[in-house]
Amino acid sequence: MTTLSPPQLRIDPGRLMGRISELARIGGLPSGAVKRLAFSDEDVAARAVVRDWMEQAGLTVRIDAAGNLIGRREGNRAAAGALVTGSHIDTVPTGGRFDGALGVIAGIEVAQCLQEADLQLDHPLEVIAFADEENTMIGCKSIVGTAASDPERFRTNVNLPIRTCLERIGGDWDRLPSARRGPADLACYLELHVEQGGVLEAVNRQIGVVEGVVGQQRYTLTVHGQANHAGTTPMGMRHDALTTAAQLILAVEDMARHFPGDPVATIGKLSVWPNAANIVPGRVDMSLDMRDLSHAVIDHMRAHLERKIENIAVTSRNRIEMEPQFVVDPTPADGTIQDVIVDCCDGLGLSHTHLPSRASHDAQEIGRLTAMGMIFVPSRDGVSHSGEEYTSDEQCAQGTEVLLRSLIALDQKLA
Amino acid sequence: MTTLSPPQLRIDPGRLMGRISELARIGGLPSGAVKRLAFSDEDVAARAVVRDWMEQAGLTVRIDAAGNLIGRREGNRAAAGALVTGSHIDTVPTGGRFDGALGVIAGIEVAQCLQEADLQLDHPLEVIAFADEENTMIGCKSIVGTAASDPERFRTNVNLPIRTCLERIGGDWDRLPSARRGPADLACYLELHVEQGGVLEAVNRQIGVVEGVVGQQRYTLTVHGQANHAGTTPMGMRHDALTTAAQLILAVEDMARHFPGDPVATIGKLSVWPNAANIVPGRVDMSLDMRDLSHAVIDHMRAHLERKIENIAVTSRNRIEMEPQFVVDPTPADGTIQDVIVDCCDGLGLSHTHLPSRASHDAQEIGRLTAMGMIFVPSRDGVSHSGEEYTSDEQCAQGTEVLLRSLIALDQKLA
Numbered sequence: 159m160t161t162l163s164p165p166q167l168r169i170d171p172g173r174l175m176g177r178i179s180e181l182a183r184i185g186g187l188p189s190g191a192v193k194r195l196a197f198s199d200e201d202v203a204a205r206a207v208v209r210d211w212m213e214q215a216g217l218t219v220r221i222d223a224a225g226n227l228i229g230r231r232e233g234n235r236a237a238a239g240a241l242v243t244g245s246h247i248d249t250v251p252t253g254g255r256f257d258g259a260l261g262v263i264a265g266i267e268v269a270q271c272l273q274e275a276d277l278q279l280d281h282p283l284e285v286i287a288f289a290d291e292e293n294t295m296i297g298c299k300s301i302v303g304t305a306a307s308d309p310e311r312f313r314t315n316v317n318l319p320i321r322t323c324l325e326r327i328g329g330d331w332d333r334l335p336s337a338r339r340g341p342a343d344l345a346c347y348l349e350l351h352v353e354q355g356g357v358l359e360a361v362n363r364q365i366g367v368v369e370g371v372v373g374q375q376r377y378t379l380t381v382h383g384q385a386n387h388a389g390t391t392p393m394g395m396r397h398d399a400l401t402t403a404a405q406l407i408l409a410v411e412d413m414a415r416h417f418p419g420d421p422v423a424t425i426g427k428l429s430v431w432p433n434a435a436n437i438v439p440g441r442v443d444m445s446l447d448m449r450d451l452s453h454a455v456i457d458h459m460r461a462h463l464e465r466k467i468e469n470i471a472v473t474s475r476n477r478i479e480m481e482p483q484f485v486v487d488p489t490p491a492d493g494t495i496q497d498v499i500v501d502c503c504d505g506l507g508l509s510h511t512h513l514p515s516r517a518s519h520d521a522q523e524i525g526r527l528t529a530m531g532m533i534f535v536p537s538r539d540g541v542s543h544s545g546e547e548y549t550s551d552e553q554c555a556q557g558t559e560v561l562l563r564s565l566i567a568l569d570q571k572l573a
Numbered sequence: 574m575t576t577l578s579p580p581q582l583r584i585d586p587g588r589l590m591g592r593i594s595e596l597a598r599i600g601g602l603p604s605g606a607v608k609r610l611a612f613s614d615e616d617v618a619a620r621a622v623v624r625d626w627m628e629q630a631g632l633t634v635r636i637d638a639a640g641n642l643i644g645r646r647e648g649n650r651a652a653a654g655a656l657v658t659g660s661h662i663d664t665v666p667t668g669g670r671f672d673g674a675l676g677v678i679a680g681i682e683v684a685q686c687l688q689e690a691d692l693q694l695d696h697p698l699e700v701i702a703f704a705d706e707e708n709t710m711i712g713c714k715s716i717v718g719t720a721a722s723d724p725e726r727f728r729t730n731v732n733l734p735i736r737t738c739l740e741r742i743g744g745d746w747d748r749l750p751s752a753r754r755g756p757a758d759l760a761c762y763l764e765l766h767v768e769q770g771g772v773l774e775a776v777n778r779q780i781g782v783v784e785g786v787v788g789q790q791r792y793t794l795t796v797h798g799q800a801n802h803a804g805t806t807p808m809g810m811r812h813d814a815l816t817t818a819a820q821l822i823l824a825v826e827d828m829a830r831h832f833p834g835d836p837v838a839t840i841g842k843l844s845v846w847p848n849a850a851n852i853v854p855g856r857v858d859m860s861l862d863m864r865d866l867s868h869a870v871i872d873h874m875r876a877h878l879e880r881k882i883e884n885i886a887v888t889s890r891n892r893i894e895m896e897p898q899f900v901v902d903p904t905p906a907d908g909t910i911q912d913v914i915v916d917c918c919d920g921l922g923l924s925h926t927h928l929p930s931r932a933s934h935d936a937q938e939i940g941r942l943t944a945m946g947m948i949f950v951p952s953r954d955g956v957s958h959s960g961e962e963y964t965s966d967e968q969c970a971q972g973t974e975v976l977l978r979s980l981i982a983l984d985q986k987l988a
Binding site: 353354355356357360372374376386387388389390391392393394395398400401403404405407408411414415420422423424425426427428429430433434435436437438439445447449515516517518540542543 | 768769770771772775787789791801802803804805806807808809810813815816818819820822823826829830835837838839840841842843844845848849850851852853854860862864930931932933955957958
């Protein structure tokens with residue numbers, strides 16, 4: 159076994175950023191945004207390019223039944239689980255050039271560095287471009303074994319059946335269960351991603367050490383008032399559903415701001431019935447979205463809100479319903495992996511802070527199967543899913559250096 | 574001149590209610606509601622029936638250029654202005670059987686009582702069924718001279734040009750200015766109407782003495798925030814347009830409840846952009862409707878709100894715009910007419926209270942030309958514009974008695 163000398167090992171920032179630019183041209187829009195919907199022609203073309211890069215990096219490439227593009231470099235210990243890194247290369251309809259792409263290209267860069275330095279790790283290394291992260295998450299979920307088995311459950315962004323979609327990228331719906339991996343197949347999962355939020359910029363740190371991907375509870379809130387003539391109904395005789403809804407909106411805001419930790423709660427969607435200027439609102443329907451790293455915090459917020467709703471219903475004399483829509487469990491990041499990332503940052507002289515990931519990532523699913531960690535680099539103005547999404551060359555390179563060193567450290571640390 | 578003996582003069586409640594039922598069959602829906610849109614076949618049919626009743630009551634009937642159906646009984650003093658009463662027989666798409674119809678049929682009943690008792694008033698008496706009260710108000714506005722002169726400005730509920738509409742009911746667009754009356758043509762205007770609100774029922778009074786028809790100011794309020802990811806944007810970094818809108822909604826409610834008098838203020842219409850459960854709202858547009866008897870009170874509310882908006886904009890860091898849409902001036906009821914109504918109630922042993930009319934009526938327009946008064950009878954549960962609209966036979970008869978006696982008293986009191 160060659161002795162590893164991380165200080166001498168360096169990524170190639172020019173190659174890294176060149177590949178990010180090259181990938182951004184596939185599906186690039188005049189606005190500067192990127193449209194590379196999963197399973198689209200652009201996705202197919204980008205996957206071919208990424209496959210080439212994986213092969214240039216000396217990885218052995220396969221596509222599993224879920225359409226995940228997997229590049230593997232064997233390790234010294236044949237029976238060891240793989241150190242896995244990666245992300246996705248599909249985008250939302252007006253996506254940025256960094257979201258997902260950075261994690262995949264950085265993973266390939268790590269593999270290529272190891273190849274060029276002729277360094278063999280103890281563990282195998284896998285770089286994965288997961289299929290359709292932005293929508294169905296069929297790629298990462300199939301590896302964990304949590305993808306739906308009914309093809310009708312998949313509404314793809316290209317409006318094609320999931321079976322056809324998988325065929326287009328070399329997957330196979332009928333063999334989907336074969337994509338599943340066991341816990342022993344993986345030693346850990348570490349993903350580099352742009353923050354997609356403004357925390358690192360606000361606190362002026364170079365690297366984010368992710369504490370976990372937040373869990374989520376989604377509800378609909380309905381206020382039942384009584385529609386009435388806005389002229390002839392005195393204020394004291396109204397059952398105005400919108401003024402009651404306004405109290406709820408402020409109660410949700412106040413709760414999220416004052417609850418311990420940094421939970422978020424959002425009422426993003428609201429409709430008024432009958433929605434006429436001269437009619438006192440009779441009914442309001444709203445969405446409620448609550449996210450936090452801790453299941454318990456979300457549960458406490460829900461309980462707090464239920465009591466608040468009771469009070470508001472009594473004082474407003476309007477009935478209020480709260481209906482659950484869905485729950486996503488939080489995925490904590492592994493403590494050892496967080497410590498390794500911190501050590502690598504310190505070694506490189508990079509400032510860092512711990513923070514939760516409040517967006518979904520492949521890591522949130524893979525983290526249900528194996529120890530998970532994420533490295534964030536700053537997003538300018540916190541903007542993503544937009545042509546305005548931007549992370550500097552230096553920041554991308556710093557994140558990739560941390561990824562490289564962390565994977566090497568984990569190789570030595572993990573069984 | 575015959576000496577009038579109001580105590581011996583009695584309306585015929587059976588005839589009154591029979592006519593209300595008969596009219597309700599024209600355009601009657603299975604739900605119990607009435608659909609008799611102005612200028613529709615049902616309106617044309619109902620006008621023919623009402624014309625017959627006017628003639629049975631000894632009135633000389635004409636239709637003016639605005640389509641107003643006018644029955645006139647001459648008085649002793651040929652040069653005197655007319656005592657005018659009436660209302661409308663058109664309805665909203667799902668109207669009730671009393672809104673408007675009661676005032677027209679009660680006016681005919683008054684005329685028929687006078688005819689049967691062979692009583693001649695000093696003033697002429699006119700009973701008017703005004704054209705299209707529920708929408709364009711072309712009837713009453715043409716009499717006052719405030720109807721628009723551009724036919725394109727009229728959007729009728731039957732989707733026909735106003736010229737065609739007037740033709741259908743015997744009016745004449747080209748001669749519209751001829752419908753205008755001068756102040757000397759009218760001695761006063763007194764209208765009986767159902768309350769369309771719940772005040773009389775709430776305070777348990779039989780007759781409402783209207784203090785005036787409220788004025789109205791309509792605005793649009795726009796909150797400019799910043800749309801952002803509901804997961805990745807921490808609470809402290811948000812520019813949530815909806816939480817700011819919620820503060821405005823409660824400020825408007827609070828203002829109207831605590832302002833002196835009984836103003837009403839309503840945010841009835843609201844839309845959120847982009848209106849997605851996982852996006853912090855970036856923009857909210859709302860209607861604001863404020864009504865009061867006093868112009869000054871509405872102006873004070875607007876000024877109060879402008880200051881409030883400034884504060885909310887500063888603390889929320891979101892820009893807020895307030896754009897005027899339209900202003901309708903209030904129409905105060907004449908003090909002498911209010912006193913006459915009170916005296917008549919007292920004479921009949923009917924309980925009464927003063928209250929504003931917060932709905933629009935023909936009286937609001939005619940009151941800009943001559944001294945105006947309105948008599949309200951209770952609406953069950955305050956409901957109108959609905960098949961559930963209900964005023965009992967006894968209440969309809971009581972209102973009609975008050976109308977009869979008040980007109981006779983005004984005949985003696987007015988020049």
